[in-house]
Every structure is written in C-alpha cells, then in structure tokens.
Amino acid sequence: MSDLWNEGDTVVLRRRGVPPIVLRLARGPQRIGEYGVLDLSSQLGRPPGGTVSWLDASYRVLRPSLADLLATIRRGPQIVTPKDAAELLFLGGVGPGGRVAEAGAGSGALTIVLAHAVGPAGRVVTYDRRPEFLDAAQANVRRAGLAERVTFRVRDVARDGLDETGLTSVLLDLPEPWEVLASAHSALEPGAYAATFSPTYNQLERTVRAFRSIGYDEVRAVEVLERSLHVGDGGTRPDFEMLGHTGFLASGRKVD
Numbered sequence: 001m002s003d004l005w006n007e008g009d010t011v012v013l014r015r016r017g018v019p020p021i022v023l024r025l026a027r028g029p030q031r032i033g034e035y036g037v038l039d040l041s042s043q044l045g046r047p048p049g050g051t052v053s054w055l056d057a058s059y060r061v062l063r064p065s066l067a068d069l070l071a072t073i074r075r076g077p078q079i080v081t082p083k084d085a086a087e088l089l090f091l092g093g094v095g096p097g098g099r100v101a102e103a104g105a106g107s108g109a110l111t112i113v114l115a116h117a118v119g120p121a122g123r124v125v126t127y128d129r130r131p132e133f134l135d136a137a138q139a140n141v142r143r144a145g146l147a148e149r150v151t152f153r154v155r156d157v158a159r160d161g162l163d164e165t166g167l168t169s170v171l172l173d174l175p176e177p178w179e180v181l182a183s184a185h186s187a188l189e190p191g192a193y194a195a196t197f198s199p200t201y202n203q204l205e206r207t208v209r210a211f212r213s214i215g216y217d218e219v220r221a222v223e224v225l226e227r228s229l230h231v232g233d234g235g236t237r238p239d240f241e242m243l244g245h246t247g248f249l250a251s252g253r254k255v256d
C-alpha cells in the first residue's frame, strides 16, 4: 500500500455526522449507489486526507477503518458482530502472515476481519456450500479492497471437510461446527487454533464436546457481552438498551 492514492484503492468518504461511503478510487465519474455521480480523479497521486466537494458538501477522502468496511457491507446471511469478530481473532490465534480457513463465508463480514488481520503476507480461504452467498461475500471483500488475500471455494465442509493443510487458524460460523472439527484438526499445524461461533447453547455443547473428544487442548467456551455507556453532562451511566444475545464462541488448540 503506497502513501499516495492509486487507481483501484479503497477509500472512504467521511463528513462529520454522516454515515461513511466506501468506494474504489477510479479515474473519471462513477455512480455512487442512489446518491449520484462523483469524480475522484483529482485525488490520484495525492495523500489520504484530501477533500472533495460533492452534492453541496465537503468530504474527506480517507483510508477506510475496519469499522467503515463492516458498516457498509451488503448484508445477506446474518453477520458476526464486531465484538464477536474481535474475540474470534484472539481465540483463533489470527495474526499477520496467518494462513486461515473459514466457513461459511455468509456475507463475508468475518472474512473481511480475517483478511484485514492477516495483512498483505497472510492468506484466507473461505468456503460456503451456497454459491450465491459466496458470490455476495466475494463482492463485499472486493469492495473492501481485500480480495487479493482471499480465496473463495464452493464446498460443503461438514460433508467433505477442508481441502487445506498447514493452516494457522480455522474459523467456523455454520450450523454444525462439530462436523468440521476433525477435518480442521488435520488441516491445522501444531500449535494452531480452531474457533467457532454458534447462536445456541445446544450447538455450543456439541461443539465443545467435539473439541474435547478429537483431542484439542486449551478448550474454551465464552460469551462476549458489550454494554455501551452514555456520557452526559448530568452523569454517566450504561445505555438503557443493549444487544442481549448474538452467540457463543468456542475454541481449541492442536498440540499433537
């Protein structure tokens, strides 16, 4: 990634109090959804942080944050929330240069988080048994500017297993993660982790039992609760509303 904008870079248009607009930097006018047409050619060769005038307002042209990328993905299947995705990175041992397999791709939200975390030297293989979801995930990952780090494969991993070896992490967000954990164990290198996301206790129990019976070490099960706070002039307190439930996370490490 150069310090100056190149054609094809992913940028975010930001203006205080207005939702982010994520797009690719193109030469010439381009249509921005239902908003209208914008020409960002003047930014080419310039550093991030410049301004453009559009629809009677001024926008900063910035490098997108992970929050920008997740806030603007096109939704299909239910996506993992940022709090769960962040914990999954920790439980799954995902870091720079990682070789990661993920299933199912769904909307590609976790794929984007994984591709962001492994950096330019890392690789992510993401599987989904439904080609239309894989296409949607691929479009979201491409829009986020991370497609070069990701391979997309149509595959039923519960039935056919993973077709990879030497992985540093396996992440599973599908209805039957326990069906994939033996194949994941074979695909992981010693010392590497598998981590799962499941919406119900029943799934979590089956998953943790499978982690144990297959011989994973360091088996854990956690739930992440996030409570935002209202900081006001009259006092600071928790917000009245809270996202009550998303899912449960489990993980294990291949040692032998």
Ligand SMILES: C[S@@+](CC[C@H](N)C(=O)[O-])C[C@H]1O[C@@H](n2cnc3c(N)ncnc32)[C@H](O)[C@@H]1O
Pocket: 077, 078, 079, 080, 103, 104, 105, 106, 107, 108, 109, 110, 111, 127, 128, 129, 130, 133, 155, 156, 157, 158, 159, 173, 174, 175, 176
């Ligand atoms: C909840 S979505 C995953 C959402 C994704 N983690 C995200 O953040 O966008 C679950 C996905 O798993 C896929 N899936 C279910 N069973 C599968 C299997 N056996 N093999 C591969 N993909 C599967 C579904 O088609 C669906 O797209």
